[in-house]
Amino acid sequence: MIDYFSITNEGVQKNSSGGNWLSVSDPTDAEKEQLHQAYDLPKKFFSLGEKYSNVSFFKKYQTEDQKTLCLMLFINIQSMDEPESLSSAVTVFLTSDILITVSKKPLMDEVLNNYQSEIFTTAGLILHTLQIINEHYLVFLHKQREMIEEISQVTSNGSNKNILEKTTHTEKKLVYIDNLLKEQSRTITHLLDSSLVSSDRDLAIEIELQTKQATTSVQIYREMLGSISGLIDSMMDNRLNQLMKFLNTASLLLALPTLIFSLWGINTGGLLWKDSEIGSIMVVLLALIVSIVSGIYLFKKDYDA
Numbered sequence: 001m002i003d004y005f006s007i008t009n010e011g012v013q014k015n016s017s018g019g020n021w022l023s024v025s026d027p028t029d030a031e032k033e034q035l036h037q038a039y040d041l042p043k044k045f046f047s048l049g050e051k052y053s054n055v056s057f058f059k060k061y062q063t064e065d066q067k068t069l070c071l072m073l074f075i076n077i078q079s080m081d082e083p084e085s086l087s088s089a090v091t092v093f094l095t096s097d098i099l100i101t102v103s104k105k106p107l108m109d110e111v112l113n114n115y116q117s118e119i120f121t122t123a124g125l126i127l128h129t130l131q132i133i134n135e136h137y138l139v140f141l142h143k144q145r146e147m148i149e150e151i152s153q154v155t156s157n158g159s160n161k162n163i164l165e166k167t168t169h170t171e172k173k174l175v176y177i178d179n180l181l182k183e184q185s186r187t188i189t190h191l192l193d194s195s196l197v198s199s200d201r202d203l204a205i206e207i208e209l210q211t212k213q214a215t216t217s218v219q220i221y222r223e224m225l226g227s228i229s230g231l232i233d234s235m236m237d238n239r240l241n242q243l244m245k246f247l248n249t250a251s252l253l254l255a256l257p258t259l260i261f262s263l264w265g266i267n268t269g270g271l272l273w274k275d276s277e278i279g280s281i282m283v284v285l286l287a288l289i290v291s292i293v294s295g296i297y298l299f300k301k302d303y304d305a
Contacts, residue, residue, distance in 0.1 A: 257287035
């Protein structure tokens, strides 16, 4: 699908055909061929975003007839819950005459709904698109912060039901977003350092601050999650140590009466209560007393001292 727009000093206007901005989403083969022929697009232009959905890119170059072209790829996350499987690339092709964007339609609809009255140049459109993309990252990171606080609260209460699964899933998403932001921040830096956005410096500064906020936040959240993971590991080690202490103590307490019964089972003379009618009861009582006294001693003993 191809939507035609004109970007002028009066804002963005949608046209039935023609214009200086073409918003492309899910184009048919006929539409691809039409755009290739009309604007001399690079080969496989429409497959770039699909083939390299996790790669950000900025390239400015000149053709043989001295025309300046610019090709950009930006990474957008479409889902707050599953960013890894639902990220998409926004492909931007810019010349002095035309701007072509290839993206999912909801993204450009969101750009127009929020900033249509503020877009007066093609550079402004690119920057506002980046602004929306950065807002998606910041919303996602805010949700991860809430998840980290929930994990921290559950950990401090001593409950670990499904906590490892939540921690691992959150850490996996933060690692993925961290790498996307590092990749994209380099592209945004190249764009902001170029002359393409010289007329929109205020907006460019805001985009740069948004990007820095996102990259800094993801680093902070990863470190917070790392400290919580260390606490969880320490708690699990402590619980395992306590369990092993209990099992070793129980094994020792069971071994003491076994030893006593074994001694009184020796087929030699000289054993106490051998000829007594209550000899068996006395042996059992002796084993019981030894076990109780040993148990009290072992459970009260401070092994950390």
